[in-house]
Amino acid sequence: MIELGEIVTETPDEIVEALRAHPSIIRFELLESADRRVLTKYEMTDTELYDFVEASSSIVEFPVVAQDGWFEFELTGTREDLERLRATLDAEGAAYELQSLVGTTDADVLLTDRQRELLEIAVRSGYFEVPRKCTLAELAATVGIDKATASTVLRRGEAKIVKWFLSGPGMKGNVP
Template sequence: MISASIRIRLPEETWIAEVSRSFPGATFRLLSGIQTGETAVELGEVVAEDPRDIAEEITSHPSIETYQRLEGTDDRSLAKYRTRDTGLYKFIEASSLPPEFPIVVQDGWFELDFTGTRPEFDRLRDVLDAADHPYELRSIVEAAETAALLTDRQREVLEAALREGYFEVPRECTLDELATKLDVDKSTASGIVRRGERRILTRVLTGVSGERLTESDRPL
């Protein structure tokens, strides 16, 4: 299996391209979406200094049929909306390899993660090369590489940390909360996270595997 992170320039005419370029400091996250006929229903989040201004621009865009703000704070807004822009779903259908949510948009660029087999990824590359949109392959990792990189325990803890929002900015889960979720003490959780991060960073930055396994990292 292959895991890849790809950055794609959005078509100029799409609503999210226009709005994200109007607010280059904002982060847009597509949390889920589904195409229904000629439109798509999506759940999206905006993180910005004043998301209300962005919500107003989204609502007034001609490609947006309906827009319902579900919740929000001073710097975040969550909304459900229906759009006539369905290019993302046509791309997914053509590539046969669905991206993993959330899909992040910033200043006119999609950032998507994909996981699939080598033939599926090769087909995705063919679709990207044939499309008239610039793209950047930010990372690609073979599963065989990652299998030996982390212990089962490190992978379990790091996946929980990622899922609970420990690595988000601002952080959505404290180390205490993560430790409680994993039913371990705080120092144990901290040690496993730090060793797992060190292994990943060492491999990414130097191409060399990280430190030896320690007893606390081994499966329980």
């Protein structure tokens, strides 16, 4: 199994050496090491860690982040996949914490095409970065609309997303 792993630790050099020396790792590549974060790619023979994922039919999104004895990663699957995963972890007595659950049923129709397009361009252009990498005027010029229209489309789209997020995807009545 080839894995992309991100490790956050106070001792990155020690962790890298431990990974290089681990008997189940047959190939190791250090991709990046900065501050307390190490990003690695390695091939391993021991796949026991992922048995629970295979049993649930979920798909692990890499990188896997290891921090303070916990592994953090995202899984993609259906509601049934999640229930199988929970049952598997509970049966094994494994400690776990569900940090978030994202459903896409209502999100696909949440925004208008224009709102989605402008928000996607804004994200790609760095409009939401701190500090901003593009201004509202530059964003508007990119899509060929005036600044006031761009502002209105963005605010309405943002408002829908925030209300949807805060009220939950099942509460359609709270989202205009």
